[in-house]
Amino acid sequence: MRLLTFRSTAGTGIGVLDGDEVVPLAADADLPSSMVEFVALGPQGLARAAAVLATAPRLSVDEVRVLAPIRPRNNVMCVGKNYAEHAREFAGSGFDASQKQAVPEAPVIFTKALSALAGPGDEVRVSDDTTATSDYEGELGVVVGPGGHKVAEADAWSHVYGYTIVNDVTIRDLQKRHVQFFIGKSAATYCPVGPVIVTADEVDDVTALRVQTRINGDLRQDAPVKDLIFDIPRLIAAISAAVFLEPGDLIATGTPAGVGIGFAPPKFLAPGDLMQVTIDGIGTLTNPCA
Known part of the structure; x- marks a missing residue:
């Protein structure tokens, strides 16, 4: 559905x-x-x-x-550096001040404030970013069904309600300056989600889905979900080891290589740009930059 x-x-x-x-x-x-x-x-x-x-x-x-299809009770939970090629491009970009591991040994978890939520077609206000270092990150979003605490990996699939698309838009300068990710990830309008939630029964094999991001029609990101370093059950187990997950919580599973800071020079977002994140089977999340 x-x-x-x-x-x-x-x-x-x-x-x-x-x-x-x-x-x-x-x-x-x-x-x-x-x-x-x-x-x-x-x-x-x-x-x-x-x-x-x-x-x-x-x-x-x-x-x-x-x-936006859902406003969870908890902050949007996100996973950093969860595709190997992106982990390496981020480590080499000069913007990763968080740790020395290029490819993480455990899931890197951070959150985005609920006040950052935006819907399909909503403007992302990159003109508010005085550093002019705003960047896109197309991601598969997992919607939690039954909540829980200390969910075992073996039981994790039973806690998946469905899937959506998240664009984890980021102010890179703030991400680097503050070391942790929350401030740089939580600017107003910097968390577009949608357009729909596709229930888990509609997706035969979520690992076969592809995440693609286009900026002004130019394909920047393109990778299958199977390339995740830490898969969905591992993420649910890792987060719920501490956090009590609530029904409707949203987990952004990580972004593939091809973000703006991966280019030389970086390709940051500017007013007038159009972001389109597509995941086959879910649809396309489109947001203009203003």
């Missing part, structure tokens, strides 16, 4: 994207209006959504504004 959050003349709600039509789940008055609460219902919520899909009135996707 392809789930989305949207705004229409009737207000903001959640729904199912079926082709070019949106089926509002508000047709079932007992279903919640927020995606986090819907995700927490698990299979029961999906069964009721299927019933709505069969009978409810539909909207054309052109009649709504698609928003």
